[in-house]
Structures are given as C-alpha cells and as structure tokens.
Amino acid sequence: MRTSHYPFSAIVGCDAEQLDDLGLSLVLTSVSPEIGGVLVRGEKGTAKSTAVRALTSLLPPVDVYQGDRFSVDPADPAQRSPDGPFEPGTAVESRPVRLVELPVGATEDRVLGSLHLEQALTHGRVAYEPGLLARAHRGLLYVDEVNLLHDHLVDLLLDAAATGRVTVERDGFSVEHAARFLLIGTMNPEEGELRPQLLDRFGLTAEVAAPREPEVRAEVVRRRMAHDADADAFAGRYREAEEALAERIALARKALGRVRLSEAALLKIAEVCAAYDVDGLRADIVTARTAVAHAAWEGRTSVTRADIRRAATLALPHRCRRNPFDAPGLDEDLLDRILGDEEPPPDPPEPPGPGGADDPADSGGPSESDGPSDAGGPSETEDPAETSGGEPDGRGEPSSPAEREPASAEREPIGSDGDAQESRPQPAGGSPARAPATAAAPYRTRLLTARGSGEGADGRRSRAVGVRGRRIGSTAPGRGSGGSLHLGETVRAAASRPRDGGRLRLHPRDLRVAVREGQETNLILFCVDASGSMAARRRMTEVKTAVLSLLLDAYRRRDKVGLVTFRGSGAELVLPPTRSVDTAAARLDELPAGGRTPLAEGLTEAARVLRRERLRDPRLRPLLLVVTDGRATGGPGAVGRAMAAADHVAGLGVTTVVVDGESGPLRLGLAARLAARLGADHMPVGEVSADALGSAVRERAA
Structure with missing residues (x-):
C-alpha cells in the first residue's frame, strides 16, 4: 500500500463501518465512476483536500501500454491513443491511479495541451505535448477551490465531462484523445458559488463542517499530531484498515453488475426527483447509479429503500437550489414521506421466450453484465437533459398592504439636518432600528460597467x-x-x-x-443608506429589491462584492469584499433601518475599503454603487462633511453610480446633486430594472 498521504481510514468520519457524507460520497464514486464525481463544500480546515488525496491509495492500479502518455486501456480495443497504434505484443505495465491537480490559475494550453516547443525548436517537427486532461484519463482530476476557477477553464471541463474526449485544433496539429476521469472539487462557499452548469456536472455533493464536540475535535488533533511526528508509524497503525477498505471497494466494483434495480425502485427514484422539482433528468440518472453503487457497497444484490434514501441525500441537495442565494439542502421529512415504510417490490419473473429463459433477445431483465448505467438510464454522454441551472424564482413576495406602514410614513418632516426619526426616543447608540423590510422577487438589471478598459481577470462585465x-x-x-x-x-x-x-x-x-x-470581473461595492429617511417599508423594500437584483447580476458575472451601510451615528463594513454573493444577500436581508443619516461617514468608509482593495489587487477595478436619497443629517455641518467626503471619493477616479432611493410625489433631488459632486451617474431606483429602462426608451421613441 502507498502511504505518501494521510491514511483515508484515519480521517475521523471515514471509517469503513461508519462513513460520513464526505467519506461515503468519495467511496461510492470510486465504486461507480459513472456517477460523475464529487463536490465537497465546507469551511476551511475540515480535511477536504486531505480526504481527496488519501483516496488514491485505495483505488486498484490500472493497466497501460508502456510509454503511452494517454493511458488508454489495453483491454478496450475501442480506445485509441495518439501515441499508437500499439502492436499486439507491446509491453503492458500496471501503475497506480493518478491524482492530477488542476490549479485555479492554469492556462488553457496547460489543460488541453500545446505545441511541444523542444521538438519544434530543436528538430523542426510539429508535435503535441499532452495537457492535464490527458494525464487525468482513468484517474482523478482534483480542483481545489473549484469555485474560483476561471470561466474558460470551466468551459473546458464541461466539454470534457460531457463527451469524455478532448479535441485540440491549434498550432498546426489536430489531436483527439479520451479524457474520462473522476472529477472531484473542493470549495469554501464563503468565497463564492459555482456556475450552475458545472455544479450540475458533479454527481454527488458533500457538506462538511468542523465537529462541535470537544472529544471529537481532540481526537482529530491527536491523530494529526501523531502523523506529523512519525508518518510511517502512523500509517502502519492504519495499514490493515486501509487494505480492508481497498479490498471492499474492489469487491463492490466487481459486484456492481449483479445489482438489480427493479422497476418499482426506479419509479420511486423518479418520484423523489419529481417531488423536489429538479431541472432535467440527470438527477434521476445519478440517483439511480448511486443507489446501485450503495447496494453493491453494502453487499446487496438489489436496490432497497435505504439505498435510494442515501443516494438522494448525496445526489439532490445541490440540484434543489431554485435561487442562487438559497442554501443547499434537502427536506428529509419530505424524502421519508415519499419513500414510505415499504421496500420496493422486486420485478416479477419474465416468462421464457422462444429461445428459452436465458435468451438475451427475449429477456426483459438486466443481464449479469449490465452495469449501473444500463440500470439507471442513458449514459452521461447521451444524456438529453442538458441543464443550465435555471433562472431564480425570487426570494419572497412583497409584504401585503396590511403589513406595510401607512402612507403618511413616507411624508417625513423636511429639513437640512433633520429626520422624522430624530424626534423619537433613541437607545444609547442613537440609532433606533425598525424591523427589516423584506425584498421582493429580483429582476433583470441594467448592465453597469466601469469606465474605460482594464486588465483584470476574465469576467463578464467591463471591457478589458x-x-x-x-x-x-x-x-x-x-x-x-x-x-x-x-x-x-x-x-x-x-x-x-x-x-x-x-x-x-x-x-x-x-x-x-x-x-x-x-x-473582466469587477469589485462591486455597495454603500447603502439604512437611515430613517429610507426606513419606510415600501421604500426600503424597493431599495432592497434593487440591491438584491444587482447582487444577482454580480453572481452571474462572477464579480466580487462588498457591502457598506450607514445609519445612526456611523458607517459599518457589513461584508468585506468577497466572492460569496449569497452571503451579501443574507446580510442585506438582516439589514435594519432607522436613525440619522451619516452620509459623510458612509462615503468615507467606502473610500477606505476601495483604497485597501486597490492595494491588494491593483488590476481589480471597482464599481461603487451608492444607494441613498441624498440626505445628510447628524448635527451641524453634516451636509458640508458629506460634500467633502464626496469630493474625496471623486478624487479616487472610481466609476460611481448613485441609485436614488427617493420616492413619492414630493422629491428634493438631493441624490442628483450628490451624483454631480461625485462625478457619478444618477439612476432612480425604479430604473435599475432593464425592463424599466426599455420601457422608458420606447416611450421616448414614440
């Protein structure tokens, strides 16, 4: 056994007799690679990468032709290597399964392969140098922080995962080779989510978190320290467990073709997937394959209710997200109600045909050689259900008229330094907060871009x-x-x-x-006014809906987002710039409103965040969105301080948009004046919607 990595069975929760979601998902996709890989989601420091690297020591070796860089299977005559053809007597060698790591910053040439420069420059020959996808064939392709992978690399993975082949046409050569690999990705959701297309390509998902029990945490630390002190001795303690686990995986692989998936079990799987309203049919296929693999792992010859339930908990959570801001998860009570208490009945025996009971032409049941892909439906490469993640269906309905404040709440006393809230009793912080208003369903927004041309990372927003x-x-x-x-x-x-x-x-x-x-991708920094002048429920609902819609647009364009709010006596960086747009949406939901309007402090805090992010990544261009009605209160000189802060922000040279939250028949136009001082574009909150903009253009044209 290879002991270069931390032993798989030494990871707490990966014992063969009691596997957690992480361990079981990795084992099942090793038993049946047709499942389609595993996405491991979890907070940092939860052994995600350790478990993936340890998995390779449990997999049986593969046979390859000696000197074949593309690792085709000698036992499969349909597989052809660009290094071939190989003669019948060509030496065959057995080697361990490869774990190929795809770096987040890899280039397209490194992934697909490119011109062999040494051959070209030394001998003048056009030769192909295989890439990482060729090296990963019949092995594991591991992408750490897969959610940070550039879009062009995601497209390459999608193509390879869909077809099982890679075609390269460039630099004077044309090459096509097989690329079937076990795709495993790990990610921290706090750093952003995956594109729906790539998310759906992962067969299973596992959510991991650090244990909260002190005894379990102590055991994790104890094992880690023992491994670091003497890796060989530590591996020796788990050698028998590793060998037993590897043998069980090998036996489950051999038994896979003998597991029967009855029509009743298949119908129950379809009923489960339909009840959770998942997109497409890939969920049904993956759940069926996983249930078959779980039955083989447990030593059963037919799929049971327990197999279906376990498969659904691993294959469906990441496919049930109807909204990018929804947390992944599965309603297990609904799952239990659908499955019921009875086992799915076996298929009735087929009557013998003219050729006898063993005549394969007349037999309706699966044969001994039938694998899970036959039992679960068409293969992945023939899957007609190409899902695209779908459009979100909103985060909630607007509050009913009975829940809204009376219209008089909109008509606040007007003054240069006064708010309707200031006359009310205030707590020690000087900033009373109303119950947070709820955003309505998000809509498609106008495209907001940074001025000029940048040199930032590949994205979908500004010119670069x-x-x-x-x-x-x-x-x-x-x-x-x-x-x-x-x-x-x-x-x-x-x-x-x-x-x-x-x-x-x-x-x-x-x-x-x-x-x-x-x-390019950009930094979208929201600076949101949560003061009393914005606190009327209808107004804050409209503002939150606009910000939520802009966040959804940032999610689709792979932007980095941050959130600054100001109310009461100061401003706060509620969310430091991050790729996790859904975290920003959650903070927005919890945002209270009320108190004075410290506009100067809000702009000053936004400027501080922008300067800091510019030092961290000079190429990441920011786009500042100031959401306010333009009022500035908080004592004498508040307006002057706000204008001075606006001049300071304007001096940073940042593209800024003022989203005017003022509504109602009586408007002061303060946000427009603020926009002029900032050198920013002014946009009423009602014009954030792309549909509203289109309607306005059509009305003017008419």
Missing part, C-alpha cells in the same frame, strides 16, 4: 484587454505576459529586418503575442 476575447493587435511579450503567439506579426517583424543569404530567420526579439479585448 487580456488573453481572451477578440484579437485587436499584437505586442512584444513582456514580463509575465500570458498572451498567445501571434504568428503573423512575428513573421512580419522578422521580415522587416535585413536578411542574411535570403533566408528568413527568427530571433527572440521578433516574437509578438496577441492583444485581445474581452471582459
């Missing part, structure tokens, strides 16, 4: 010059340049020099890389 997009020119490669070679401009640069002997010779100074224009 980078390594992806349409080619707009070329330049000499600089330090850290990641652009692809622009062959035409390279030859043109070489041709512009005097030639020796009439031959064109390339020198390093002739190299040119392509300059492309695409889109």
